[in-house]
Structure formats: structure tokens, C-alpha cells
Amino acid sequence: MNSFMLGRYLPLDAFLHKRDPRIKILCMIFFLVAVFMDTGYLGYLFLGILAILALVLSKLSPAIVFKAMRPMIMMLGFLLVINVLILQTGEPLFTLGPLTIYSGALLQTFYIAVRLILMITITTVLTVTTKPIDLTLGIEDLLAPFAILHFNPHTIAMILTLALRFIPTLLEETERIRKAQASRGVDLEEGSLKEKIMAIVSLIVPLFVASFQRAEDLADAMEARGYQPNRKRTRYRTLKIGFYDWLLLFVGLAVMVIYIWWSIVR
Amino acid sequence: MSIACKGLGHTYSPNTPMSFVALKDINLSIDDTKITAIIGATGSGKSTLIQHLNALLLPTEGTLEICGRVIEAGVKPKSLKSLRKQVGLVFQFPEYQLFEETVLDDVAFGPKNFGVNKDDAEASARYCLQLVGIQPSDYNKSPLELSGGQKRRAAIAGILALDPSILVLDEPTAGLDPAGVKRLMKLFYNYNRQHKKGVLMVTHDMEQVLNFCDDVVVLDHGQVLSYTSVKEFFLDTTLLNQLALPLPPVVDLIERLRKAGFAVKTDSLELDAVLEAVRRELKR
């Protein structure tokens, strides 16, 4: 459960927790754009400082980011191998049998690693400081302009909200079914391949049945309460943008503009 | 033999901000030839406790001795499969665990996992389905076609088919119709009395405790509040008041008479015995 850090909300009540979700989403996008501008070491250094600042403003320890990073380490290793095999730019550093390793390969991998770390840090900051429900409200508002294209942002937001809402329920359900089947002698660790497949089937089938049942019940309950996706609805939670939110937006926008300009003049 | 908990404790997600102490310092020695009820408010740790009995959960403190095995906090137990066969655990709402194509296959699934051959597994599946009262015409249906009550019974048959020496049930009758409840309770009673197997049952129904159980464990906020025979439990006025439970009619009668200043001296909870005690009191 604890390995599942990416995309989890932590109720810490820090500066960034109190900011408007729409502003935070926009700032994340600005930051990501800046990350993809080619501004050399110095640019990444400043972005790194900004990312650390964001961690401080959300009272997060780097350990949490490290946890969120862990699934990516494998991917980075894989990338390194591919880069080393393919890229032959820069100085040849040393030779291993038939393989010559160039500085370009290491440099390229390093760049990608830095970008990934920055991206993961900033998205983790967003999800850790924003309640899922606020996140979907924010997304809904930001998608509002697309309504002209006969595209209903509210439906998307509702789907996201429901999906997020049911993740913990599904995890709980999986655990319960796993235990129930373990009581009937299902052993996911030992046994032959055939037994293992049977074990997985014994988990998946009840999980599907329960999920469909739940979805149907939910649809009935929503309909019973008069939910209609295409009707206009008022909101219980309203989002308000305050002084610090404008400030944050300004800083975020400034960072992006500076980085775009920097990458052009460089 | 008995099931012995010594200083047993369980903490969910230990060493994290979400850590939660669900059981602490449980000391029990449950007679596994009897029917024992486990009662307590929602969240008092009943389900947590019974999941220790077949080692689905492991104690984070203390030890548990069951079926000749010792499970100790911090020691990873080896090959739990034999224990899971000896201690059959029926979860709350077990109907969600049905998954095979036919009812018969689903009930035979458990025994097959424990190495029983196909024919024997099917034979015991048929026997157990008949015990829980499912018609042979339903054996080859998909479990999803059964009614709610039938699903529950099929799922219970799936554990009975393991022929466990201790049967543990988590609120087995919750949400069933009265006739279905009675049938299941009789089944558990017979499983204990005829087959000489231990039965532990989590329940909220005091009628069931009174009519079918021998002993009662009361849990409260993860601790054992009392562990007595059913008779002692229902005659313990202080405890009953503290628990504020809906009482079975006989016990309610005694309680009301007592509150009205009419002490009924009885050590039996049979209606006739209680009425006899009332008559004796009236004659004095």
C-alpha cells in the first residue's frame, strides 16, 4: 500500500494545499513545458531549485518523491542500455569488447533522467497537495472552453471522480477476495503454472462480477436521485482564486515564458 | 484441545501515519469442541480476530496456538495450507467469492486445492450442498443464477466441503430471510454436535447466541471484555446494561421483572424454568 505513492493525496495543510486546483494544474503544465525547453545545465539547475521549493511549500520530504520514483528506476536502466547501444555522439569514453561507449549516450540518459525526476516531482506535488475531488473540479473548469465543440467537460469530470473514488474500494475488495480464496486453499505463491492461472482466475472473476454489480447499483442510485449528465448542475464546492493563487499563476507563467525565450536565444 | 491467544495484538499498517491498533493484549483459551459466539460493536475487532485463526492475518504481538500449531508475532510461519484446511473460515458476505462455471465445481474447488481428487471432491461437494439445502437441479447452474440466499449457502458449502476441524464464520446469517437463518444455524449446531467439530461465529443476534451457542466472547475496542458461558453472560445484568443490546425475550423478561423490583432467582434460561422461578417467588 505504501509503495503506491504516485497520485496519492496527503492531508498536510501546507501552502500549496490551500491553492486553487486550477492554478496548480496550470502551473504544473507551465513547469512541464519549461522542463522540455532545451536550456542546458543551468536551466535544469534553476528548475531543480523550483522543484525543491515546491516540495518545501507542500511540506513533503524528498523520501516521498523517491518512493514515487522507484517504479521509474527500471525504466531508466533500460533507457541507459538502449542509449549506450545506439548513440554514438560525443567522445568515445571507453571500450568494452566490441562496444564503445560515447559520452553522448551517458549525457543523453542523464538529461532524460533529470527531466523525469523533475516531471515526477512536480506531478507528485500536485496530487499530494490536491484532493482528488478538487483535482477533477479543476480539470472540469479548465476543460470548459471545449464545450463549444459539443464536448461535455462535466461528464469527463464525473467519470474521473467516480474512477478515483472507487480505486480504494477496489483495492479493499481485491484484498477481501484474495483472503476468501486463500481460505479455500488458493496459493498465489506456490503451485504449478496451471494452479497459478486458476488462482488468478479465482481472483479476477469475482472482482469483475462485484465491479459490474457496483457500477450498476451506482448508476441506479444516481438515476434515482435525478442525475442527468447533460443538464446544468450547480456546485456544492465552489473554487475561489485569491491573491496567493494569482501570485502563483504569475510566477508559473513567468517561468514558462522565460524558458521558452531562453531556449530560443540560446 | 483449545485455541489459545496469549497477549495477541494486531496493528494495521504498523510504523506508518495510518497505523491502527485493532487488537491489543487478547488472552483467550477457547474450547474448540464447543460453539463460541464472538460479539461486540462494529469496529471492535471481531473480523480481525477471526482472520488470525487461519493465519490470513498474523499477530503483530503475542502468540496464537491452534490445531497444534504455534503462530508467533514476528516469525514467518511455514506452509499455512494445512492450517487453512483445518480451520475453515467463512468470510462475511461469502457469496462474492463464487467464480466457477457451476455451483458444483465451485464447491469442489476448495477440496481440490487441498489435493483431494476430482471424484472425491465432487462427492463431498454434493454432500455439503445437500447439507445447506441446495436442490440437485441447481448443481449445474452458474453460481450467478442463484438467489442471494442460495449463493450464501453455496459459499458456505464451499468451506464445509473442506471438512475443517474448526469452522469459523463471520456474520454468516447477516441479511438472510428468517427461514434461511434458522436452517443455517441448525446446520452449524449439528456440525458441532454430530461431527464433534468446533464452531466459532461472529454474530449480532442475541437470539442465536442464546439458542445455539455455548460460550460468548465479548470484544470491545480491540480488547476482551468478557469470556463466559452463554448462561452466565445473559444473567450478568451489569454487563448486559453496559452493552445495551437488544435482548432475547426470556432475558428481557427477567430484566424487566428485576427492574420492577421482582428478583427472579434462576440459573437456567429455559422459559419453563424461568416461569417456575417466577411462580415460586409469587408463592412466597
Ligand SMILES: Nc1ncnc2c1ncn2[C@@H]1O[C@H](COP(=O)(O)OP(=O)(O)O)[C@@H](O)[C@H]1O
Ligand atoms: N485492512 C485494514 N486496514 C486498516 N484498518 C482496518 C483494516 N481492517 C479493519 N480495520 C480497522 O480495525 C478495526 C476493527 O475492524 P474489524 O475487525 O473489521 O471490526 P468488526 O469486525 O468487529 O466490525 C476497525 O476500526 C477498522 O476500521
Ligand SMILES: [Mg+2]
Ligand atoms: Mg466484521
